Amino acid sequence: MTRSLRLIGIYAHRTFLEWMTWRGFLVTLVLGQCVTPVLGFAVWSAALPDASNLSTYYISLLVVQLMTVFQLDHTLANPIYRGTLSHQLVRPHSPILGTLGTCFAERLWFVIIGAPVVGLLVFLSNVPLVVANVLLALPALALAMVVRFLFTLALALTAFWTQQAHGIVAFGATLTFLIGGSAVPILYFPDPLRSVAESSPFSAMLGLPAAIASGSLNRDQVVMGYAWQAVWLAVFLIVTVVVWRSGVRRFTAVGG
Amino acid sequence: MDRTIHVHHLSMTYRVPVRQEGLGAALRSLIHRSYRELAAVDAVSFDLFAGEIVGFIGPNGAGKTTTLKMLSGILHPTGGDADILGFQPWKRQPAFLRRIAIIRGSQPIGGPVELTVMDSLRLQQLIYDVDDRAFKRNLGQLNAMLDLRTLLDRQIRALSLGERMRCGLALNLIYRPEVLFLDEPTIGMDASVVETTRQFIAAYCQETAATVLLTSHYMADVERLCRRVILMDKGTVRYDGDLRTLSERLSPYKILRVSLVGAKALDLSSFGEVDEAENGTYDIRVGRRDVPSVTARLLADFPVTDLAVLEPPLDRVIDRAYRTGVA
Amino acid sequence: MKLLRLSCAIFAMSLKADLAHRSNILFQVLLSLAAAGSSLITVQIIFSRTDHLGGWTLHEAVILFGTFTILGGILLTFVEPNVLWFHQRVIAGQLDEVLVKPAPSLFLLSLGRHAPLGLVQAVIGAVIVAWGISLSGDAFPVWRGLVWLTLLAVAAVITWVTRVLVALISLWVPGLALDVVYDGAWQFGRYPVTMYRQPARFVLTWVLPVAFITTVPARALTRGVSPQLLGASLAFGFVAIMILRLVWMSGLRRYTSATS
The missing domain is CATH 3.30.70 (Alpha-Beta Plaits)
Known part of the structure; x- marks a missing residue:
């Protein structure tokens, strides 16, 4: 266990330094991730000019988006297509460690670049932040990160079978944007749709932490949200492990 | 004999930013950048005549590829002049471009890779305004020399390196260029493909009387194809003449x-x-x-x-x- | 004329190549349908809470979204395959092959490759526009449709120009890839530009002209357009082409004097 953690740390460190060369590109990636929350905010403040805590919700959502998005279609699917994943397969440990390390490096970069952006927005919009709500949202944010990682990983792993992994991951991102609370805050969904959206994995990956942080949910809703996160975590964990195993088996059988 | 290529004092000088070590110098260079002139090609002159195959040799960084790029119109020289078939290359007039080809062994095929070889040939036909009769005739000849039949309906992305080179040659020769610039045409090929490529180049030139300037790191290419060589080093021509004489002089x-x-x-x-x-x-x-x-x-x-x-x-x-x- | 023949040939050949992979087509259709469908649901939800979005009614917003989808399809089909990760092609020296061909380099560079499957999205966009028209229940005069088509063509030109300009930046700043930024800015075209506050609205009209790309054509179809605005759009499209030509010529000078 400690050996695995140490290896993840080494990979993360190495990837972090490697990406130093691409920092300009990383800035554009972070800016690109800011677009959908900004767009959602623009739409809803135009549609409902007197809605309360819309800006708190969308700034929280921006933070969640920056913390949970993983570019696994590039960092994992591309190595599969190019066959360079085999470099990892010949090492005496699970290749998932390299992927995890890359994801930590990616997260660190996003935090470094994203923090000033978020800070500026908080400063400019002068949003009321309730510390208790933010604290309550932190575990949900961590869970959302894990769930979305597993979800994106499962989609990116389709690269073992098809050439369309980029499209599939992009499609997953589109669904997350539309149903997860970015295009439409889940509270604004009309009724039958709303309960579907609330229990969907997309809310667990994106909207829930933002809704908690902005104080839009009552106690029961918060508890239900956490429960659904736990359910989706378990489901995606099983799915991803199965997909990963059969994918690697296929990769080694076909030879990449 | 007709002179097809006339190169006179052709030069290419790059300005490269230089910076001394240390933080102070780094900060100074933000305000005032200092540059050093780097002559990649320095007053190069030579003539090529119709039907000649001339080896263009020299160590890495001698300025061969830069010269080829200037002669094919990709680079604008910083000095000197060149006349190819009556054109100044870097004006890139369509009438000039239709009559030359540059083929690089490292990238034999540009353009979309999803297309089949035949489609790519058809595209070349359109771009280079080759009429149907000439297209069929040229394709027939190339087919005989390069054995393209099994390749025509395949996608370019799926071709092996040797097949790519054969197709790259076909794509660039389908419009019968009169002047060919071959940059490392046999790089990375296995021995049997190298030999057929050499045979093809020799046969094509005999057939069409094309003028060829060929760079290669494999002296066997040069020995097999060229009687005359131009040897470059550090941007200047060090020798221009018979290959045998060069060998005697050097050894x-x-x-x-x-x-x-x-x-x-x-x-x-x-x-x-x-x-x-x-x-x-x-x-x-x-x-x-x-x-x-x-x-x-x-x-x-x-x-x-x-x-x-x-x-x-x-x-x-x-x-x-x-x-x-x-x- | 030669360029038109070339375009047709490239399109036909690429289409043939695309059709060879049936599963890709099916995948593209499903993906475009799902994306468009869920976006439409979003629009519906917004209008279940309000009657107007930046002064636009539901059917108008649907027509706007349809227009946006059509242009997205055009971008995907004719422009993106040429300029995606353009900076890598510059670094790899792959511009050379374009320069040695006896055809306009800007054309070969920015319109020389097509991805016909992207048109699936354009077709879906057209269906959405038709649906928006039927939602309104009004009769649309033919001339408005013609003006819409004209402005759509202008919008396609502006799309091409802006996307290629963004790619050409890497000729001056090697390694700077703004593909992701353009993608993000493009998304702002989903909604009427009147919805955004200043200074965002100004930026989206004149700097990243998504207003001319989606808002103006959609407005022309829903409420008609003044001759002045039509003229201004045409002028804008023309100026855009001129700017692109100038930038390309200067970028080309830079490339031909600086590559190694």
Whole structure:
């Protein structure tokens, strides 16, 4: 266990330094991730000019988006297509460690670049932040990160079978944007749709932490949200492990 | 003979930013950048005549590729002039571009890779305004020389390196360019493909009387295809003329290959440097002028069964010249 | 004329190549349908809470979204395959092959490759526009449709120009890839530009002209357009082409004097 953690740390460190060369590109990636929350905010403040805590919700959502998005279609699917994943397969440990390390490096970069952006927005919009709500949202944010990682990983792993992994991951991102609370805050969904959206994995990956942080949910809703996160975590964990195993088996059988 | 390429004092100078070490210098360079002029090609002149295949050789960084790029219109020179078929290359007039081709072994095929080879050929036909009769005739000939039949309906992305080169040649020759720039045409190929590529280039040039300027790091390419070479080093032409003469000039020695009776090792170093020795056969490096006297002494003193006087292998001569500098 | 023949040939050949992979087509259709469908649901939800979005009614917003989808399809089909990760092609020296061909380099560079499957999205966009028209229940005069088509063509030109300009930046700043930024800015075209506050609205009209790309054509179809605005749009498209030509010529000078 400690050996695995140490290896993840080494990979993360190495990837972090490697990406130093691409920092300009990383800035554009972070800016690109800011677009959908900004767009959602623009739409809803135009549609409902007197809605309360819309800006708190969308700034929280921006933070969640920056913390949970993983570019696994590039960092994992591309190595599969190019066959360079085999470099990892010949090492005496699970290749998932390299992927995890890359994801930590990616997260660190996003935090470094994203923090000033978020800070500026908080400063400019002068949003009321309730510390208790933010604290309550932190575990949900961590869970959302894990769930979305597993979800994106499962989609990116389709690269073992098809050439369309980029499209599939992009499609997953589109669904997350539309149903997860970015295009439409889940509270604004009309009724039958709303309960579907609330229990969907997309809310667990994106909207829930933002809704908690902005104080839009009552106690029961918060508890239900956490429960659904736990359910989706378990489901995606099983799915991803199965997909990963059969994918690697296929990769080694076909030879990449 | 018609002169197809006339190059006069062609030069390409890059401005490269320079910076001294240290933080102070780094900050100073933000305000005032200092540059150094770097002459990649320095007042190069030569002429090529119709139907000639000329080897364009020299060590890495000698300025060969830069010269080729200027002559094909990709780069604008910083000085000098060139006239190819009556055009100035870097004006990139369509009438000029239709008559030349540049083929790079490292990237034989540009353009979309999803298309089939036949579609790509058709596209070339449109871009280069080749009429249908000429297209069919040229394709037939290329087909015979390059054996394209099995490749025509395949996607370019799925071709192997050797197949790519064959298609790259076909795509660039389907419009019958009169001037060809070949940049490392055999790079990365396996031995059998190298030989067929060389054969093809020779056959094509004989057939069409195209003028060819060929760069290669494989002296075998040059030896096989070119009688004349232009040797560049550090941006200037160091030699322009017959390949044999160059070899003689660069290596003032010949190789005496002697076979002796009995396999036991003998010390022949008094005659000259012994390059190789195996199974009673020795290669002795002997100055050109000393060949008759050394031969006589060898025959007198040793039980010689066979003796031959050889030119030193060209690639070694050239390699040596590259490393020690071209005189 | 030669360019038109070339375009047709490239399109036909690429289409043939695309059709060879049936599963890709099916995948593209499903993906485009799902994306468009869920976006439409979003629009519906917004209008279940309000009657107007930046002064636009539901059917108008649907027509706008349809227009946006059509242009997205055009971008995907004709422009993106040429300029995606353009900076890598510059670094790899792959511009050379374009320069040695006897056809306009800007054309070969920015319109020389097509991805016909992207048109699936454009077709879906057209269906959405038709649906928006039927939602309104009004009769649309033919001339408005013609003006819409004209402005759509202008919008396609502006799309091409802006996308290629963004790619050409890497000729001056090697390694700077703004593909992701353009993608993000493009998304702002989903909604009427009147919805955004200043200074965002100004930026989206004149700097990243998504207003001319989606808002103006959609407005022309829903409420008609003044001759002045039509003229201004045409002028804007023309100026855009001129700017692109100038930038390309200067970028080309830079490339031909600086590559190694």
